[in-house]
Amino acid sequence: MTDKRIENINVSAEQTIITPNKLKELYPLNETMIDTIVAGQQTTKNILLGKDKRILVVVGPCSIHDVQAAKEYAQKLKRLSNELKDSLYLIMRVYFEKPRTTVGWQGLINDPYLNNSCELEEGLKQARELLCFIAELGLPVASEALDIVTPQYIQDLVSWTAIGARTTESQSHRKMASGLSSVVGFKNGTDGNIDIAINALESVASPHNFISINPEGQVAVVKTKGNTNTHIILRGGKAPNYDVASVRDYENKLQKLGLPRRIMIDCSHANSFKKASNQSLVLKSVEDQLLAGNTSIFGLMIESNLHGGKQKIPQDLSSLKYGVSVTDDCLAWEETEEMLKQFANNIAPLYSA
Numbered sequence: 001m002t003d004k005r006i007e008n009i010n011v012s013a014e015q016t017i018i019t020p021n022k023l024k025e026l027y028p029l030n031e032t033m034i035d036t037i038v039a040g041q042q043t044t045k046n047i048l049l050g051k052d053k054r055i056l057v058v059v060g061p062c063s064i065h066d067v068q069a070a071k072e073y074a075q076k077l078k079r080l081s082n083e084l085k086d087s088l089y090l091i092m093r094v095y096f097e098k099p100r101t102t103v104g105w106q107g108l109i110n111d112p113y114l115n116n117s118c119e120l121e122e123g124l125k126q127a128r129e130l131l132c133f134i135a136e137l138g139l140p141v142a143s144e145a146l147d148i149v150t151p152q153y154i155q156d157l158v159s160w161t162a163i164g165a166r167t168t169e170s171q172s173h174r175k176m177a178s179g180l181s182s183v184v185g186f187k188n189g190t191d192g193n194i195d196i197a198i199n200a201l202e203s204v205a206s207p208h209n210f211i212s213i214n215p216e217g218q219v220a221v222v223k224t225k226g227n228t229n230t231h232i233i234l235r236g237g238k239a240p241n242y243d244v245a246s247v248r249d250y251e252n253k254l255q256k257l258g259l260p261r262r263i264m265i266d267c268s269h270a271n272s273f274k275k276a277s278n279q280s281l282v283l284k285s286v287e288d289q290l291l292a293g294n295t296s297i298f299g300l301m302i303e304s305n306l307h308g309g310k311q312k313i314p315q316d317l318s319s320l321k322y323g324v325s326v327t328d329d330c331l332a333w334e335e336t337e338e339m340l341k342q343f344a345n346n347i348a349p350l351y352s353a
């Protein structure tokens, strides 16, 4: 007999989960957290607009897979941020959603137990609990918005947002970003295409309409006002793109389109050939460019963890090494601290006037 099913042929299960409002009731904000987020959103905007001359540094693990290790990292970063606050504004990379080139672990929200059980509700709970902890510490957070529904659950705790290289050209991501309250950075494409990131700036500045969920979890049409607090992020492509000539080229492109010449440099990814130790070379080039008078580079991204390197997720999770990345190669905390202190010290003359 002919199988006449016409839908859900490739769907194996469907499960309703907690609503955004219910998750927020479980992990509510207090005054300290709200103060952290307001300051984080406002300061990143001021740096983007050039009103605050400090360099924004988005630094932290490639991905969060262990909430305890992330809390330990956040405590260290908070201390360092107090120390370097005259020239650098440190904001922690707290990335819960990983875009993959093909397949692989997709982050804490998607698979919090790292065993393909994909307990997404538990992932959302762990993510929100961690964000509340970091906000309570007084440290602002940066995250990538990859899934277009999850912002309803956690975005109130995020002060800066990335749209990744694999989704910068996606209309759905641009529409979602047009409604975000934070500054949003768009990466160039994995092949190095910068035009898709520049086009994204124009798209997200406009109001949009799209279908998502509301805080009660009902399907809703979201109408956005458009977000003009946006910028491009140079992450390298077929070749690195942080050098003086590339940066000038992108500044000119932005200027020709009447867009603000504001650029963040990602020291990792294709700019480092995915080798964590190369991030210091990128940082050195940024330092030289700033000292030579560059005013378009306002921010940096660095991938760093408690311990250096990376590891494959083992079958036997008891052999997972604590504080080591399960995605991209990361700098160790001590190297990160040393590198940022040196950078802050070297660019200090720019802040002494």
Ligand SMILES: O=C[C@H](O)[C@H](O)COP(=O)(O)O
Pocket: 062, 098, 099, 100, 101, 102, 103, 104, 269, 327, 328
């Ligand atoms: O930032 C992390 C990775 O570079 C990104 O998620 C892609 O990873 P993959 O190429 O290993 O899938």
Ligand SMILES: C=C(OP(=O)(O)O)C(=O)O
Pocket: 062, 095, 099, 144, 163, 164, 165, 166, 187, 235, 269
């Ligand atoms: C996935 C990331 O970067 P990209 O989109 O540049 O590959 C990331 O920053 O974690």
